[in-house]
Amino acid sequence: MLVGYARTSTLDQEAGLEAQLRELKILGCEKVFQEQASSIGPRMTLEQALEFTREGDTLVVTKLDRLARSVPHMWEIIRTLQAKGVGIRIVNMGIDTNTPTGKLMLNVLGGVAEFEREMMLERQREGIAKAKAEGKYQGRKPTARAKAPEIKMLHAEGVKLSEIARRLGIGKASVHRVLREQML
Structure with missing residues (x-):
């Protein structure tokens, strides 16, 4: 078959x-x-x-x-x-x-x-390093930190962490991180 x-x-x-x-x-x-x-x-x-x-x-x-x-x-x-x-x-x-x-x-x-895949990854790393050195590469924008006020508000309302993550379209670990930073 x-x-x-x-x-x-x-x-x-x-x-x-x-x-x-x-x-x-x-x-x-x-x-x-x-x-x-x-x-x-x-x-x-x-x-x-x-x-x-x-x-x-x-x-x-x-x-x-x-x-x-x-x-x-x-x-x-x-x-x-x-x-x-x-x-x-x-x-x-x-x-x-x-x-x-x-x-x-x-x-x-x-x-x-x-071999081809490893060469492609090496070229990608070199390109990112060059762009960073030239100040052109900023990386991905931190989406969870931008939603920190919403995270804090939902948490204060007693919404579970997994539900906060689902509603805001971010990972549960990101919710934990934002709340942990708030406590520091």
């Missing part, structure tokens, strides 16, 4: 998710798992997809970065699936781990992808 997995990082990437789902359907995936979750956070649907697969199945993804966050993570997933007798197909790379060549290509390309 072909089992598809589609993922985007944010809700703003709805078109990307729809494109993945269309492609997986065209490829003949009988069961498709989909989620919108960051690659660094927990991905419960990926875990469900891995659990669902059985011997002889192939897990299909449209791109490698939709599946794994790093080469070690990729190999962790591959080992898990190999132990179950399940292959992986990465469509845009033309890779199918049901073949020895596919396994080799996946390892090489996974290494290149990880």
